[in-house]
Amino acid sequence: MREDWTGTLRVAEDAAREAGEIVMRGFRSDGEVSRKGTFDLVTEFDFASERLIRDRLQAAFPEHRIVGEEQEATGEGELVWYVDPIDGTVNFAHGHPYFAVSIGLFRGMEPLVGVVHAPRLEQTWTASRGGGAFCNGAPCRVSRRASLEEALCTTGFPSNMATVDDTNETALSLFARSTRGVRRCGSAALDLAFVADGTYDLYWEKSLRPWDIAGGCVIVSEAGGRISDYRGAPADVTLGELVASNGLLHEAALRTIERARGR
Numbered sequence: 001m002r003e004d005w006t007g008t009l010r011v012a013e014d015a016a017r018e019a020g021e022i023v024m025r026g027f028r029s030d031g032e033v034s035r036k037g038t039f040d041l042v043t044e045f046d047f048a049s050e051r052l053i054r055d056r057l058q059a060a061f062p063e064h065r066i067v068g069e070e071q072e073a074t075g076e077g078e079l080v081w082y083v084d085p086i087d088g089t090v091n092f093a094h095g096h097p098y099f100a101v102s103i104g105l106f107r108g109m110e111p112l113v114g115v116v117h118a119p120r121l122e123q124t125w126t127a128s129r130g131g132g133a134f135c136n137g138a139p140c141r142v143s144r145r146a147s148l149e150e151a152l153c154t155t156g157f158p159s160n161m162a163t164v165d166d167t168n169e170t171a172l173s174l175f176a177r178s179t180r181g182v183r184r185c186g187s188a189a190l191d192l193a194f195v196a197d198g199t200y201d202l203y204w205e206k207s208l209r210p211w212d213i214a215g216g217c218v219i220v221s222e223a224g225g226r227i228s229d230y231r232g233a234p235a236d237v238t239l240g241e242l243v244a245s246n247g248l249l250h251e252a253a254l255r256t257i258e259r260a261r262g263r
């Protein structure tokens with residue numbers, strides 16, 4: 001019998017919307033901002049948002065594990081929630097509207113429930129396994145553009161870019177020359193949501209954390225897209241590298257990434 005995740009999704013969506021209200025109280029305010037690294041930021045609203053989401057998830061699913069960006073993981077269950085209280089914190093702290101609350105539920109590598117809620121954009125993407133993907137309640141699907149020449153792409157860079165060798169610059173250059181364009185807007189969760197609704201055709205990035213991408217991966221999968229690592233193996237959100245696409249141009253994208261990496 002097919003499992004029904006609708007009720008589970010409702011809890012996650014309600015939590016994301018409630019957290020979004022907290023986050024919006026801090027948007028363009030004088031809230032406290034601290035540095036996690038040279039360029040990486042955290043605000044009091046990241047902490048408040050994560051506390052709220054954890055409370056809601058723990059109350060509804062005491063047997064589940066919760067892994068979030070700003071607090072220690074809790075619980076031991078095989079079902080794991082990945083919580084990003086604000087994905088795109090640098091944008092948020094600078095008053096840029098491209099940030100989102102992101103929540104994803106996985107069983108191992110199996111995507112079950114995803115929510116990406118962008119309060120400033122007033123867009124909310126949701127999905128549950130076998131139940132399809134939605135944006136603001138309307139069904140959404142990946143695009144049908146089948147070649148890189150027609151594609152609009154998005155990517156990101158690690159926040160510790162100044163100190164790592166593998167910076168994504170070669171891939172950026174190759175994709176910029178072979179597609180309609182590459183955008184870099186600063187929230188992996190939203191990049192994935194926009195792949196799911198057909199705005200972008202392709203997203204790739206590495207040095208990611210599971211909470212950045214878990215919610216979005218569920219939504220892309222349910223919207224008919226493909227998610228993989230850089231070699232084309234099924235995506236594991238805990239491993240940090242991801243290619244997400246409409247499926248049609250996935251192999252061409254993998255070949256470009258391989259070229260960029262000199263293989």
Ligand code: LIP
Pocket residue numbers: 069084086087088089090155156157158159185186187188189208209212
């Ligand atoms: C950020 C991402 C962004 C990525 C950054 C960072 P945060 O997440 O979503 O797109 O390029 O490296 O991980 O820290 O704002 O939640």
